[in-house]
Amino acid sequence: MGTLAIKRHHPDFRSTFDYDDDNTHIPKSSHPNSNSNSNSNSNSNSRVSRLHLYPTQMAPVSREIQAPCIIVRGFTGKRFNNSSNRLINNNNNSSSVKFVNFEKDDDIVELGYVDNNNNNDNSMQIDGFRFRDSGVEEIEVEMVESEKEEVNNKLGEVQEIRAKYRELDVKAEENRRVQVSASLESLSVGQRAEAGVPYYKRLLCDSVEKTDARLKRLSFDISFFEGKRALFEQLIPAKKDEDVLIEPFRPLDDDDLTMVANAFSNSSRRKVLVTHEESNITISGEVLRCLRPGAWLNDEVINLYLELLKEREKKEPKKFLKCHFFNTFFYKKLIGGGRTGYDYKSVRRWTTQRKLGYGLLECDKMFIPVHKEIHWCLAVINKKEKKFQYLDSLGGIDKQVMRVLAKYIVDEAKDKNGEDIDVSAWQQEFVTDLPNQENGFDCGVFMIKYADFYSRGLSLCFSQEHMPYFRLRTAKEILKLRAD
Known part of the structure; x- marks a missing residue:
């Protein structure tokens, strides 16, 4: 047609x-x-x-x-x-x-x-x-026969491709079902066996268990590293003192050595070298000669040096702890009067706000030189750490000093602030891990250097071999009326 x-x-x-x-x-x-x-x-x-x-x-x-x-x-x-x-x-x-x-x-x-x-x-x-x-x-x-054949061939190719896609879709669906069933079986292992529990609840329980295990592991790691850090912190102070403590061991220059040598000479024995106006302490050549090697320190040198430590803290409050330094006569006066060996009234006016310029109980530490006939020791009222400390370069112990100081701080708080404080829980520490003297004449130098390092917030990282240097350094600081 x-x-x-x-x-x-x-x-x-x-x-x-x-x-x-x-x-x-x-x-x-x-x-x-x-x-x-x-x-x-x-x-x-x-x-x-x-x-x-x-x-x-x-x-x-x-x-x-x-x-x-x-x-x-x-x-x-x-x-x-x-x-x-x-x-x-x-x-x-x-x-x-x-x-x-x-x-x-x-x-x-x-x-x-x-x-x-x-x-x-x-x-x-x-x-x-x-x-x-x-x-x-x-x-x-x-239609030309060649065109018909080409069209039929293309249709055949398309049908073959569609058939392959259907096969791949069927296989993918089967694989997905197998994976889902396998995952559900794996989730059921070790989970709740109650009948009727949905899979999402079992999955939640499994995730919680895994999270708990992880948290336990993290907790163990934290405790382990905290303990490790605590061990390292115990070693840090000594290492820090060796690496960072430059100022307490700074060498003296030639001018300082010359100045100290002239002060120790015989020509300066009758001369007044320095006078500290605030404490009214005068240092002559004869008094300063106690800092020469082999000599015992006297009251004037100790008291003036402690005054210089207090002035150092006032000039640089951020660098040093807030401390108070009693002179060498305080403890003698505190235990000298009365029948009981304790007389607070005799030293009551020594620590008034008007005289000191600050409240005694505001200080972190209070240093009290203790003299026992021919030997110097140091007592510390450590208010910051709530303990009483006793430092003796010969390793001695004196419990009476602890009792006297405990009673004194209670009376001082009652008198100055009207407070009743309880120091019964404060620790009484007789410091044993401290530098000890190896002769019979350096106890005074050890005592003032205990106060120097504690007021810096440092450990006592010196020894007997540093005593000759500390004697020269103390003489230089007194001659310049400035503690470094």
């Missing part, structure tokens, strides 16, 4: 449709009733009367072309079925022919239908226009 197509360039096409000069878009009708010999008025009237012959314009129907497809020009009575890519004839037992109009090779512009019910004449109507048989030719539309 063939199909009908319009041959617009056919020789009879132009003769069949004659266009007016003025209205080229309106063809002259070839209807048998039309009179070609009528006058102009009748022609114009016939033109108007023929307007009803134009059919109602139909909206174009867009149609998406599916590849692969065959492009057909003109109108045809056959159409394409995209699913099988075969031509289907619409002319069988049908009174209309589907019309497809193409302006370009691949673009469908409009669709129409041709009514073939009128079989009386050899004409065909398309969208209201009627054409004679002379303007229509029958064209056989056939």
